[in-house]
Structure formats: C-alpha cells, structure tokens
Amino acid sequence: MADAARRMRDLAEKALRGPFPLRIRAWDGSEAGPPDAPTLVMRRRRALRRLLWKPGELGLARAWVAGDLDIEGDLYEALDLIAGIVWDTGEDGAPHPGRFRRAADLLRDPHTYRLAREALVLAGPGLPPSPPPEEARRRFGPLHSPGRDKQAISHHYDVGNDFYERVLGPSMVYSCAYWEHPDTTLEEAQRAKLDLVCRKLALRPDQTLLDVGCGWGSMVLHAAEHYGVRAVGITLSTEQAAYARKRVAEAGLTDRIDIRVQDYRAVADGPYDAISSIGMAEHVGRDLYREYAAHLYGLLRPGGRLLNHQIARRPWADEEAYHVDEFIDRYVFPDGELAPVGSTVSRLEEAGFEVRDVEALREHYALTLRAWVRNLEDHWQEAVRLAGAGRARVWRLYMAASALSFEQNRIGVNQVLAVRTRPSGAAGMPPARPWPEQLKA
Template sequence: MTDIAPILAPLVRRLLGGALPFALEAWDGSRVEPDEPVGARAATAGDRRPITVVVRSPDALRRILYAPGELGLARAHIAGEIDVDGDIFDLLAVRDVLGGSSDHVRVGPRLTDAAAIARTMREVGALGPPLPPPPEEARARGRRHSRRRDSTAVRHHYDVGNEFYRLVLGEAMTYSCAYWAPGVDSLEAAQAAKHELVCRKLGLTPGMRVLDIGCGWGSFVIHAAKHHGARALGVTLSPEQAARARQRVADEGLEDRVEIRVQDYRDLDEPEFPAIASVGMFEHVGEGQADTYAAAVTRLLAPGGRLLNHAISRANPDDTAGVDDRSFIGRYVFPDAALYEVGQVVTTLQRAGLEVRDVESLREHYARTLRAWVANLQDGWDEAQRLAGPARARTWRLYMAGSAVGFEAGRISVHQVVAVRPQAGGESGFPTTRDWLAEPVTGRV
C-alpha cells in the first residue's frame, strides 16, 4: 500500500492554513519532514530530530471529521490516536507562528474542510461511523450552576487523585499561580510567597477569622494559621481535596485553628468574616453567576473586612465569559467555567457594595508556575500515567502547556483584586499607601 504520511501531509497543511511546521508520522511508520520547523527546538536543533506529530490510528481522522474544530483533535490526542514526540511547547508555538497573538487563531478543521477530510479518509481506508468520546470527557447534566451540577464539574477536575496532583504541584500542593518574588527560585517557596502575599493584603492578625472559598488541599489556611495565628475555615466541593487537607492540618497540629468542610460557599451560614480569600475559585463560578458570587461574599464579609479575589481573567473585555462547551478546555478540563475580564470583576464587586482598593496582575508569574508544573509532570511521566491513566496525563500536559503559552502571549491573565466592605460613614479601614507591602515578600514555608 502507498505510504500514509505523504497522503496525510496535504490535508494537515490545509487544516493549518500554511506550511507543515513539524514532522508527520503515520500509523504505518511512514514519515514526512517539516516544511518550515518552528519553536525553540527548531531554532537550536542542528542535526537533532524535529518535533513530530504521530498519527497512531486512522480513528484520529474519524474524530476530526465528526467533531470539527479543536474538540475532534482533542479527542484524538486524549485517546492516544494522535501524539507528540518532542517538546510540547514547540508544538504549541505553531499557533503563534500561524496567527500571531490573535485570540481568534483557528485551531483544528472547519466544517468547510469536511470534504477534504473525507477524501483523505477514503484514500487511506479510514472511513467509518463516529466514535464515542473518550470516557474522560465531561458531559455535564442538569441545570447549569445548580449546586449538584457545580459539584459534579468541580469533582471532574479535582478528584483525579491526590497523588497525581502531588506529583504535578509538588510538595506545596497549591493549584494556583505562585509568586516568584526576588530570590525565590523553587516552586514550593514561590507558592509560600503567594500565600504570604495574600495574608498581607488581607491584613491578617493573630486570632482573626479568615474564610478560604475553594480551599483546595488546605495550603493557604495552613499558612495563615501557622504564620499569622489566624483561625481559618476552608470550604471545597471536592471530597478528595478535603480529606487530604484535613490530614495536612492534623500533621501540622493546627486542628484547633483550622476547619475544612465540603460545602458550597452559597450555603455558608456563619458570622461575618473580617477576611475572605478566594484563590483560583472564581473561574468555576460560571457565566452569568458573577453577581451571585459577589452578593454571597459581600454577605459573608464584615464591615471593614477585606476580600481578596485571585482569578484567571480574559484579556479582551468584548469576549464572552463562558468557556465554550465544545472546546478542549470546556469538555476535558473546566466544564461550565468562565473567565471574566478584570474590569468586569471590579464592576461586579462594586455593584455588590464593595470598594475595590487594589488590583495586581500576576500574568508572568502564572506562566512560570505552569512551566514548573509541566516540568514536574514530564519528569514523572510514567508515574503520572500509572496514577491517573495515560488519557488524563495527556490532558493535563496539553492544558497546562497551552495555558503557559497563553499567559506568555498575553491572551489570558490573572489578577488579585482586593476589595473592602465599607463601614458606617464610608470608612474603608484600608491603608492609604502601599507601605504595607514595603517589606519584601519571601517564600517562607
């Protein structure tokens, strides 16, 4: 039979809208070299083997035909029908080479490509009916952002296995942007520096009550109690996270100061808190739910109290907030999620009666954090596949590497927004200068 790769190459060039920027290898072992290699590897490769996209099965073409756009490509990759041999960041550089910094670079085939895909499938003997999606795909059911559906969406992302997350996140067990303060060169220290920055912005003092909405594995509440003497309540929708967080609290001897609950923040019925942290949780609130979230945190915040909202944000205020349900991220990573532009976050909090006092971008910090997570995953690749399965490992590598590139290119950002609930008479209780950050934040752990 004729070699497969030379037959596939023209189709790939059409789908990419340009030259073939990587080597292409087919399931029969045939190979086509790149037309114009891209990425860091190509720039320094010399005689090294270029990055290669391997089409391991004709089923990949069926995925792409029946799910035009990035979803079909994602399904094929997660199912192991398309793989990458080489640096994942080099492959992702193709996006910027083809479309610059635009948010609207086409990823994957369009409906108008269907005829070309079908012709190629017929030529290589790959025609067939649609395949079921990989079992790792989330198909949320029920009323969007009901408590049951939100709980299911959160568990889809976080109940992948605590040991898998420990491998990726390191000993810090913190799943949000670290703070690479001057002199901080390890992921664990950078996460501790982020916790310290949050504590400083909240003005924590010994005995102060602090609420952590979306507490994850408990790293922030442990830091707040251990280093600032705070009394902390952390809530999460993930039972696996809560179990590990409680164990970590016990290991630190902080059970008298830290409580962990599996509870929806909307159901909290507590005395008002002088400090609330929401770090990496707002993304799960969802499109159209920001006002509900703002009303809830305002209700829980005492007059004069401070809220720190740390969340990934869209760069373009004209984009819709919701993550596309037919995208790779929407189906495999963050179902029902939403990213708001930071100006919309500020407006929403102030509409709820809070006063925004401080906004800080940590965009470059998140890019570096994600690259550290990808390095951890790559270093422990065999163990990651054993813990979470090959499909999950491929999913997390693609999503984290793609996110790192997005932060570096400025397509997405992350902001810490500090707001206060004004006291009677309009007093904010917030410092009028930034002297409160004069002392360098370090990564004490």
C-alpha cells in the same frame, strides 16, 4: 498506503493555503514535513477519523488523550505552531482573542469541504470513534446549580491526592505562584504567594478568615501558622477535604481551622474579618458572578477585606459570541467560565465592594505551569499508575497549552483586593501600597 504522511501534509497545506509547520509521521511509518520541526505522530488512522468527525480542538484533544496522536520534540514549540494555525492573527502577528478560527467553520468553504472528502478516504471506513473515558459525560441539573457544580468539581479534583502530589509538589497549592526571583523554587514561590495574600488581607492574630475553594488546605494552614488567625476552608471536593483535615491534624491546628465540604452559597456564619478566594471564581459562572460577589460581601464585617485571585480572559469584540474552549470544558474544568478582569471588578463594585488594588500575575502563572509540567514529566510513570495514561495526558496538554496562553497574553490572572467599607466610608487602607511590608488595618 506507504505515503500517508505526505498525503496528510498535502491536504493540510491545501486547506491552510500555506505550509504546514509540523513534521508528520503516520501510522504506516511514512514521514513528511520540515525535518527540524516537532513531529506530529499519528499512531493510528483513528486519529484522523477523530479530527474529521470533530474538527478543531475537541477532535485533537480526543486523539491526544486516547494516545492516537502524540508529539515528539519540544511540546511547547509544537503547541505554539498549532495555535498559529487555529488562532486568527492580526497585522502584528499576535493571536487575537475573539477571532478563533473554528475548523467547523472552515469546512463550510467548498474548497475545504472537497479536501475533507479526500481526507475521509485516507482515514478509512469506520464509525465516529467513542470519546476517551476521561471526557466529562453528561452533566445533570441547571448550569452552576449546587448539585451540578459538585459534579464538575469532582471531575477535576477527585482524581487522587497522590496524583496531585506528584504534579504540585509538597506545597499542594493549585494556583499561580509568586516568583520574586527567577531562581526561586516552586515551593518558595508558592509560599511567597500565600504570604502575599495574607499581607494584602492584613491578617492579625485571632482574626477570622474564610478561604473559599480551600483546595488541600494550604492557605488556611499558612494563615493559621504564620498569622495566628482562626480559619474556615470550604471545598466541594471530598478528597481535598479529607487531605486538608489530615494536614490540619498533623499540624496540631484542629482548634483553629475548620475544613468543610460546603458550597459557598451555603455559608451562613460570620461575619468574617477577611475572605480569600484563590482560583475558585472561575467555577462560578458569568450569570452568577454578581450573586457570588454579593454573598461574599454579606459574609464580611465592615472594614473586612476580600482577596479574589482569578484567571481572566481577554475581552471579545462580540461578548455574545464568546464560547468556552471545548477541550477545557470536556476534559479539564467542566462548566468553567472565564471573564475579563474588568467584568470581575465591575461585579465586585456592584455588590458594594470598593476595589482598592489589582495586581496582574500573568507571567507568574506561566512559570508555575511550566514547573507543574516538569513535575509531571519527572514523575510520569507514577502519574500514569495513579491516574491512568489518559488523565496524565490531559493534564500535560492543558498545563503546557495554558503556559503558552499566559505567555502570549491570551489569558491572564489577577489578584483583586476589595474592601467592605465602614458606614463612615473609611476603608482602613494605608495611603500607598506597602507590599512587601505588612498591611496595617
């Protein structure tokens, strides 16, 4: 079988009814396809079996994570070309969320079914390959129950603080940075984001702040050091909490910052003067979002502010047909669900909040993700040693693909500033946006 690459290319082009945009190098050393395009390297025949047994994004992901499949050349260009295959496009040539072309649907076509049979011969005999060990296994308990949420959070965050240090850099902030200038460093951009949140919340000395999903403690540390607040940070990750407590102790702020391993639904103290939720609400779930908003509303004093920083997806024409990306669900954020920004605003308003400001930061997240990918690639051998090759490959793929998704407006990210107004109706907000100046209560 010295022509496997050509045979795969021919099968792909018959299935697509058009040219296959990537070059292919097969396990037998053969190559086919455009000479200047990124190369899809099929290291083992098993890669093709993975794609055939699980057509679409999950099969591709399993082959990538297992090292059966690789890409040589520009990773972003390759992923962009692959996205052009799996996303339906409109007359403008742009991908349209809600019109994802599942490979499993294509196989229902008699033409592509015949091609799949030919591909099975090329893939060779063998049972369906086992998923790589990095894939999230069966989750126990009702969806988004506290116990199941803790399992999901542990899968993503409890993979080693040393690994995250290599990816995130010294800031240890795992959310969209705020790039005020194109030549800003990642660390400067993350500090700018934390400060922007503090200013929007109008934090002042000795106010109380609750940071929901506090990660490695960067937000509470910034707010306590630069704005003098007393802060509580909560996370479901034991590794994050240990790391954050160490940072708090080293900063001499144990009397002002309390780090807890706690579900947001279990927080019963307060009221707080302000609440920040940065990159946490994606884990809440669509069906529980109203409960999430109502609980945070109850934890705020009248006049208190909530800053909800959250990734959003584009709305689907048929919301009931919405499905979670299988790669993200199995390998990255188990049980994570994205909602359109309009749904988030509606749920906050239904809970009693008055939404006062929405700022879209889509392009900022693309820049952030590209910076994280550079960090990972620059520390690749260390990352592999710390978390394993499969885990490192998961992070590289998901961050690079996510950067493209933000750039191409498949997903976005927004900071929503909401207020629990006083009984009189007063919100304590200035008449116009004062950023970057300090907000006055």
